[in-house]
Amino acid sequence: MLQVQGVDRFFGDHQVLTDVTFNVERGKLTGFVGGNGAGKTTTMRIILGVLGAHGGTVSLDGQVLDGRARRSFGYMPEERGLYPKMKAAEQLAYLARLHGYDRGEANDRARALLERLGLGERADDTLESLSLGNQQRVQIGAALVHDPQVLILDEPFSGLDPMAVEVVLGVLTEHAERGVPVLFSSHQLDVVERLSDRLVIIAGGQIRANGTAEQLRERHGVRRHQIVTAHDAGWVRQVPGVRLVELDGATAVFEGGDQVAQQVLARAIQQDTVLSFGPVHASLSEIFKDIVIDEEPQEEAA
Amino acid sequence: MSTLTTDRTRPPQTTAGPPREAAPVPTGQAALLVAEREITTQVRAKSFIVSLIITLALVVVGIVAGGYFADRVGSPTPVATVAGAGVELEAVEGFEVTTATDMEAAVDLVRDEEVDAAIVPDETAPTGLRVIALSDPPGDVLQALSVQPEVELLDTSTSRGLQVLISAVFGFLFMMFALGSGAMIVQNTVQEKQSRIVEILLSAVPPRALLAGKVLGNTAVAVGQMAVIGAVAVLTLMLTGQDDLLDLLTGPIAWFVVFFLFGFVLVAALFAAGASLVSRQEDTGVVMMPTMMLVMAPYFVVIFLGENALAMSIASYVPFSAPVAMPVRLFMGDAAWWEPILSLGVLALTAAAVIAVAARIYSGSLLRTGPRVSLREALQGF
Numbered sequence: 001m002l003q004v005q006g007v008d009r010f011f012g013d014h015q016v017l018t019d020v021t022f023n024v025e026r027g028k029l030t031g032f033v034g035g036n037g038a039g040k041t042t043t044m045r046i047i048l049g050v051l052g053a054h055g056g057t058v059s060l061d062g063q064v065l066d067g068r069a070r071r072s073f074g075y076m077p078e079e080r081g082l083y084p085k086m087k088a089a090e091q092l093a094y095l096a097r098l099h100g101y102d103r104g105e106a107n108d109r110a111r112a113l114l115e116r117l118g119l120g121e122r123a124d125d126t127l128e129s130l131s132l133g134n135q136q137r138v139q140i141g142a143a144l145v146h147d148p149q150v151l152i153l154d155e156p157f158s159g160l161d162p163m164a165v166e167v168v169l170g171v172l173t174e175h176a177e178r179g180v181p182v183l184f185s186s187h188q189l190d191v192v193e194r195l196s197d198r199l200v201i202i203a204g205g206q207i208r209a210n211g212t213a214e215q216l217r218e219r220h221g222v223r224r225h226q227i228v229t230a231h232d233a234g235w236v237r238q239v240p241g242v243r244l245v246e247l248d249g250a251t252a253v254f255e256g257g258d259q260v261a262q263q264v265l266a267r268a269i270q271q272d273t274v275l276s277f278g279p280v281h282a283s284l285s286e287i288f289k290d291i292v293i294d295e296e297p298q299e300e301a302a
Numbered sequence: 303m304s305t306l307t308t309d310r311t312r313p314p315q316t317t318a319g320p321p322r323e324a325a326p327v328p329t330g331q332a333a334l335l336v337a338e339r340e341i342t343t344q345v346r347a348k349s350f351i352v353s354l355i356i357t358l359a360l361v362v363v364g365i366v367a368g369g370y371f372a373d374r375v376g377s378p379t380p381v382a383t384v385a386g387a388g389v390e391l392e393a394v395e396g397f398e399v400t401t402a403t404d405m406e407a408a409v410d411l412v413r414d415e416e417v418d419a420a421i422v423p424d425e426t427a428p429t430g431l432r433v434i435a436l437s438d439p440p441g442d443v444l445q446a447l448s449v450q451p452e453v454e455l456l457d458t459s460t461s462r463g464l465q466v467l468i469s470a471v472f473g474f475l476f477m478m479f480a481l482g483s484g485a486m487i488v489q490n491t492v493q494e495k496q497s498r499i500v501e502i503l504l505s506a507v508p509p510r511a512l513l514a515g516k517v518l519g520n521t522a523v524a525v526g527q528m529a530v531i532g533a534v535a536v537l538t539l540m541l542t543g544q545d546d547l548l549d550l551l552t553g554p555i556a557w558f559v560v561f562f563l564f565g566f567v568l569v570a571a572l573f574a575a576g577a578s579l580v581s582r583q584e585d586t587g588v589v590m591m592p593t594m595m596l597v598m599a600p601y602f603v604v605i606f607l608g609e610n611a612l613a614m615s616i617a618s619y620v621p622f623s624a625p626v627a628m629p630v631r632l633f634m635g636d637a638a639w640w641e642p643i644l645s646l647g648v649l650a651l652t653a654a655a656v657i658a659v660a661a662r663i664y665s666g667s668l669l670r671t672g673p674r675v676s677l678r679e680a681l682q683g684f
Contacts, residue, residue, distance in 0.1 A: 045501070071505070078498075079497070080498075081499040081501075083343070086343060098506040146506075
């Protein structure tokens with residue numbers, strides 16, 4: 001398990017990370033979500049050791065990371081960068097050799113990986129001649145070619161078409177299933193919700209929420225109910241304590257807690273036919289929006 | 303959107319061969335890998351090959367043209383003799399001798415301007431010879447036939463003209479290669495920084511290895527180019543029969559190559575460290591300026607102060623001008639045997655010190671982006 005514990009980081013006088021603490025479990029894809037400037041990239045660079053922390057530790061299975069342990073990490077930086085004039089297979093083989101594979105093995109690994117990423121036929125093309133999406137796949141390959149023990153990927157899915165997302169997700173899942181902790185960031189919550197097993201939400205340099213999607217909904221989502229009746233449900237808003245979220249003819253979604261919901265149900269049975277009634281969960285995007293917006297004023301005050 | 307559904311039940315597959323952990327690469331080996339990449343990518347670039355071919359063509363044309371014009375100045379004078387004249391002009395350089403059957407035939411050759419002069423026996427003359435020419439007395443023929451006293455020259459050191467030429471060639475080669483490769487190092491370093499591949503590289507190897515590999519690779523490319531150009535130059539000189547110049551140059555050239563190697567490492571480290579301070583190609587000018595001045599200095603020193611023995615002595619010990627000034631002094635026979643060794647020692651120590659500092663700057667600034675990193679910040683690390 002990769003553990004980030006109480007990490008602080010300043011740029012000049014400006015504190016960009018405050019007590020950042022979360023775990024990346026083995027065998028799981030952990031999504032790291034936050035808006036622009038929330039601190040995702042800074043946190044990832046600190047995990048990788050390309051940036052120093054001003055407080056806190058990063059450890060793997062209880063061992064605080066040093067340069068040597070980090071050599072076995074796979075990293076995809078936020079800004080895509082490989083050598084534009086080098087061939088795709090050559091770049092990956094070069095990186096594999098830097099990680100200690102001999103020439104022959106490095107070549108085999110590079111080609112096998114490109115094949116797996118759906119770029120087998122473009123392996124001998126220079127990077128600059130590939131489309132942006134394909135360059136991105138090579139970039140992901142660069143993070144994977146040395147069979148990393150930990151995977152840190154900054155926005156791996158941005159700019160990929162749905163098919164490529166599927167391929168990349170497959171490859172990442174394989175690595176996770178082999179017990180590699182995988183952390184990937186995204187500013188698109190729906191992507192992370194769909195693709196990851198666990199979520200870590202960061203805003204303003206602080207971890208706001210952390211857990212599976214289900215846990216986050218339970219912990220942070222406001223409980224809502226939906227009722228569908230035979231006739232117009234406009235009367236729901238007159239029930240004391242109800243805050244109507246959505247009304248569409250005979251369907252109403254409202255907030256107000258279990259007590260209020262019971263009253264709405266009782267009245268509906270009394271005056272109409274109830275076709276359906278039950279709780280609905282707010283989507284993660286809504287929770288995310290709430291969490292981030294709630295905390296915004298604090299951030300400005302800080 | 304069915305293609306988007308996640309299939310987590312997919313059986314595990316290995317992406318690339320068996321999961322075998324590779325041993326971490328030692329710094330030295332990593333540096334060699336980096337150097338190898340620098341070399342192969344540069345040598346394979348079309349622009350590199352084209353510019354090398356153009357340089358080689360210029361060298362060959364220059365040498366051939368030089369030889370041709372030298373020949374023109376001393377082209378042999380055609381003369382005619384009569385069989386039995388007893389004149390051994392063949393032994394004297396600079397004459398093309400035609401043997402005529404009799405005196406009349408020899409005179410006809412002069413009339414037809416086939417030859418500049420005819421040398422025929424004349425028993426009435428004190429020398430036993432008569433020179434027949436068309437309208438002007440042929441000076442070179444007369445000179446060759448006259449008896450000259452032995453001449454002894456007290457100052458046998460090489461001429462000033464040749465010194466200027468050799469200085470200019472050494473100085474120019476050093477400047478050209480140092481600036482060319484320097485620009486390449488700067489461009490590569492900033493490109494790696496700008497594209498952030500440096501983050502991936504540094505997650506695999508330490509910054510020291512990256513710097514060492516870059517310096518090593520570019521030095522190898524420059525020295526390799528020098529060797530090719532040198533070999534072509536020597537070959538052309540030999541094929542055009544100008545190999546007498548080679549004997550004079552062998553020693554100084556050997557020293558020049560050794561000095562060039564160390565001097566180049568020094569300059570390359572400076573360029574790499576300077577480049578690591580900036581993040582964008584547009585900003586490179588400011589940090590490159592001081593190094594470029596240092597690289598151009600020896601050229602102007604040997605050209606303008608070449609006659610000043612003291613200045614040349616000092617220049618031959620200053621690490622930046624030594625690679626040019628010391629071989630020139632050796633060529634002129636001005637330096638004692640131990641001087642190049644001492645100067646080389648100074649150069650090597652300076653290079654080692656500069657590399658140590660450069661590695662520090664490189665490590666401290668490579669991951670910084672945005673505005674230019676100040677030297678002090680870079681040395682303090684991040």
